[in-house]
Amino acid sequence: MKQYLLSLTLAGCWATAALAQTPARPAPTATELKENLAQVAASTEGESDAQSDLLNKTSRQLVAYLKAHEVTAAAAEKLGLGYLDSPEAAHLKVFSYTYSSGGTRGTITNSVFQWKNQAGQLFAYAAHEEGGMGELYKLPSPGRTQYLLLGNEQGSSICVRGIAWLIELKGNYLLLDKQAFDNKPVVDICNVELTYDAPRQTLTVAGGSDFGTPDVYAANLGHPFRPFKLYFAQGRFVRKK
Numbered sequence: 001m002k003q004y005l006l007s008l009t010l011a012g013c014w015a016t017a018a019l020a021q022t023p024a025r026p027a028p029t030a031t032e033l034k035e036n037l038a039q040v041a042a043s044t045e046g047e048s049d050a051q052s053d054l055l056n057k058t059s060r061q062l063v064a065y066l067k068a069h070e071v072t073a074a075a076a077e078k079l080g081l082g083y084l085d086s087p088e089a090a091h092l093k094v095f096s097y098t099y100s101s102g103g104t105r106g107t108i109t110n111s112v113f114q115w116k117n118q119a120g121q122l123f124a125y126a127a128h129e130e131g132g133m134g135e136l137y138k139l140p141s142p143g144r145t146q147y148l149l150l151g152n153e154q155g156s157s158i159c160v161r162g163i164a165w166l167i168e169l170k171g172n173y174l175l176l177d178k179q180a181f182d183n184k185p186v187v188d189i190c191n192v193e194l195t196y197d198a199p200r201q202t203l204t205v206a207g208g209s210d211f212g213t214p215d216v217y218a219a220n221l222g223h224p225f226r227p228f229k230l231y232f233a234q235g236r237f238v239r240k241k
Helices: 030-042 049-068 073-079 216-220
Strands: 017-019 082-084 092-100 107-116 122-126 132-138 145-156 159-170 173-176 187-190 193-197 202-206 228-233 236-238
Touching: 030 049, 030 073, 030 092, 049 092, 049 107, 049 122, 073 082, 082 132, 092 132, 107 132, 107 145, 145 193, 159 193, 159 236, 187 202
Parallel strands: none
Antiparallel strands: 017 173, 082 092, 092 107, 107 122, 132 145, 145 159, 159 173, 159 187, 193 202, 202 228, 228 236
16 A cells, blocks of 8 residues: 655654754844744745745744743743643653745644753754644653654645654654654655554554545545554554554
8 A cells, every 4th residue: 555655854854863953052032032933923925035034044043042941831822832742741842833825735834842851951953844733642662752743734725734753852862763654754644634542552544534535645646545553662653464
């Protein structure tokens, strides 16, 4: 069965390797960051050069701010940021901001991860792939700190992407695995429902979206979608043989 899975890229590549921190930038003030986030939220320029420059600046500012500040849910709301964590995932937070695509993609979400090492030092990293994350689970990995992120994002006029990311934290580093989901770096499929059953450690990818045909682009090429399940084992999600 051929699934429509797109590569997710953070800092240019996915690999079972540590992503080093970039040199620290001077942290903006909360007022400076809030003003810039408001400018992004109000922008309607689509994919112009000016918009790209504004988004890059905003990501750099947000990373610098999160390397210097612990930010609560209430503080994130005041800044104009989305916020995601969970009681089981106290060491990882996901902050997000949105803007208009200016086209059929509708609203686009950019995310920045924040975590701490054992010494309490803060780190942050900007995801280079759009996607709004709505669920965060700490995975049962003895000796490791791994998280599953689930979300969705409109990809076009006929596609709402169901997205799953697997992130591992190790001290100062964020680790990514190009084989995290059945030998793929990410689950990214149009018009599907993603459900994680924590007690059974099972990720279900099913049809049933109200938006349109599941895996619509592959289906249009003669590859109809079939629901499937991935099981968490030894730090990855795999199919049972």
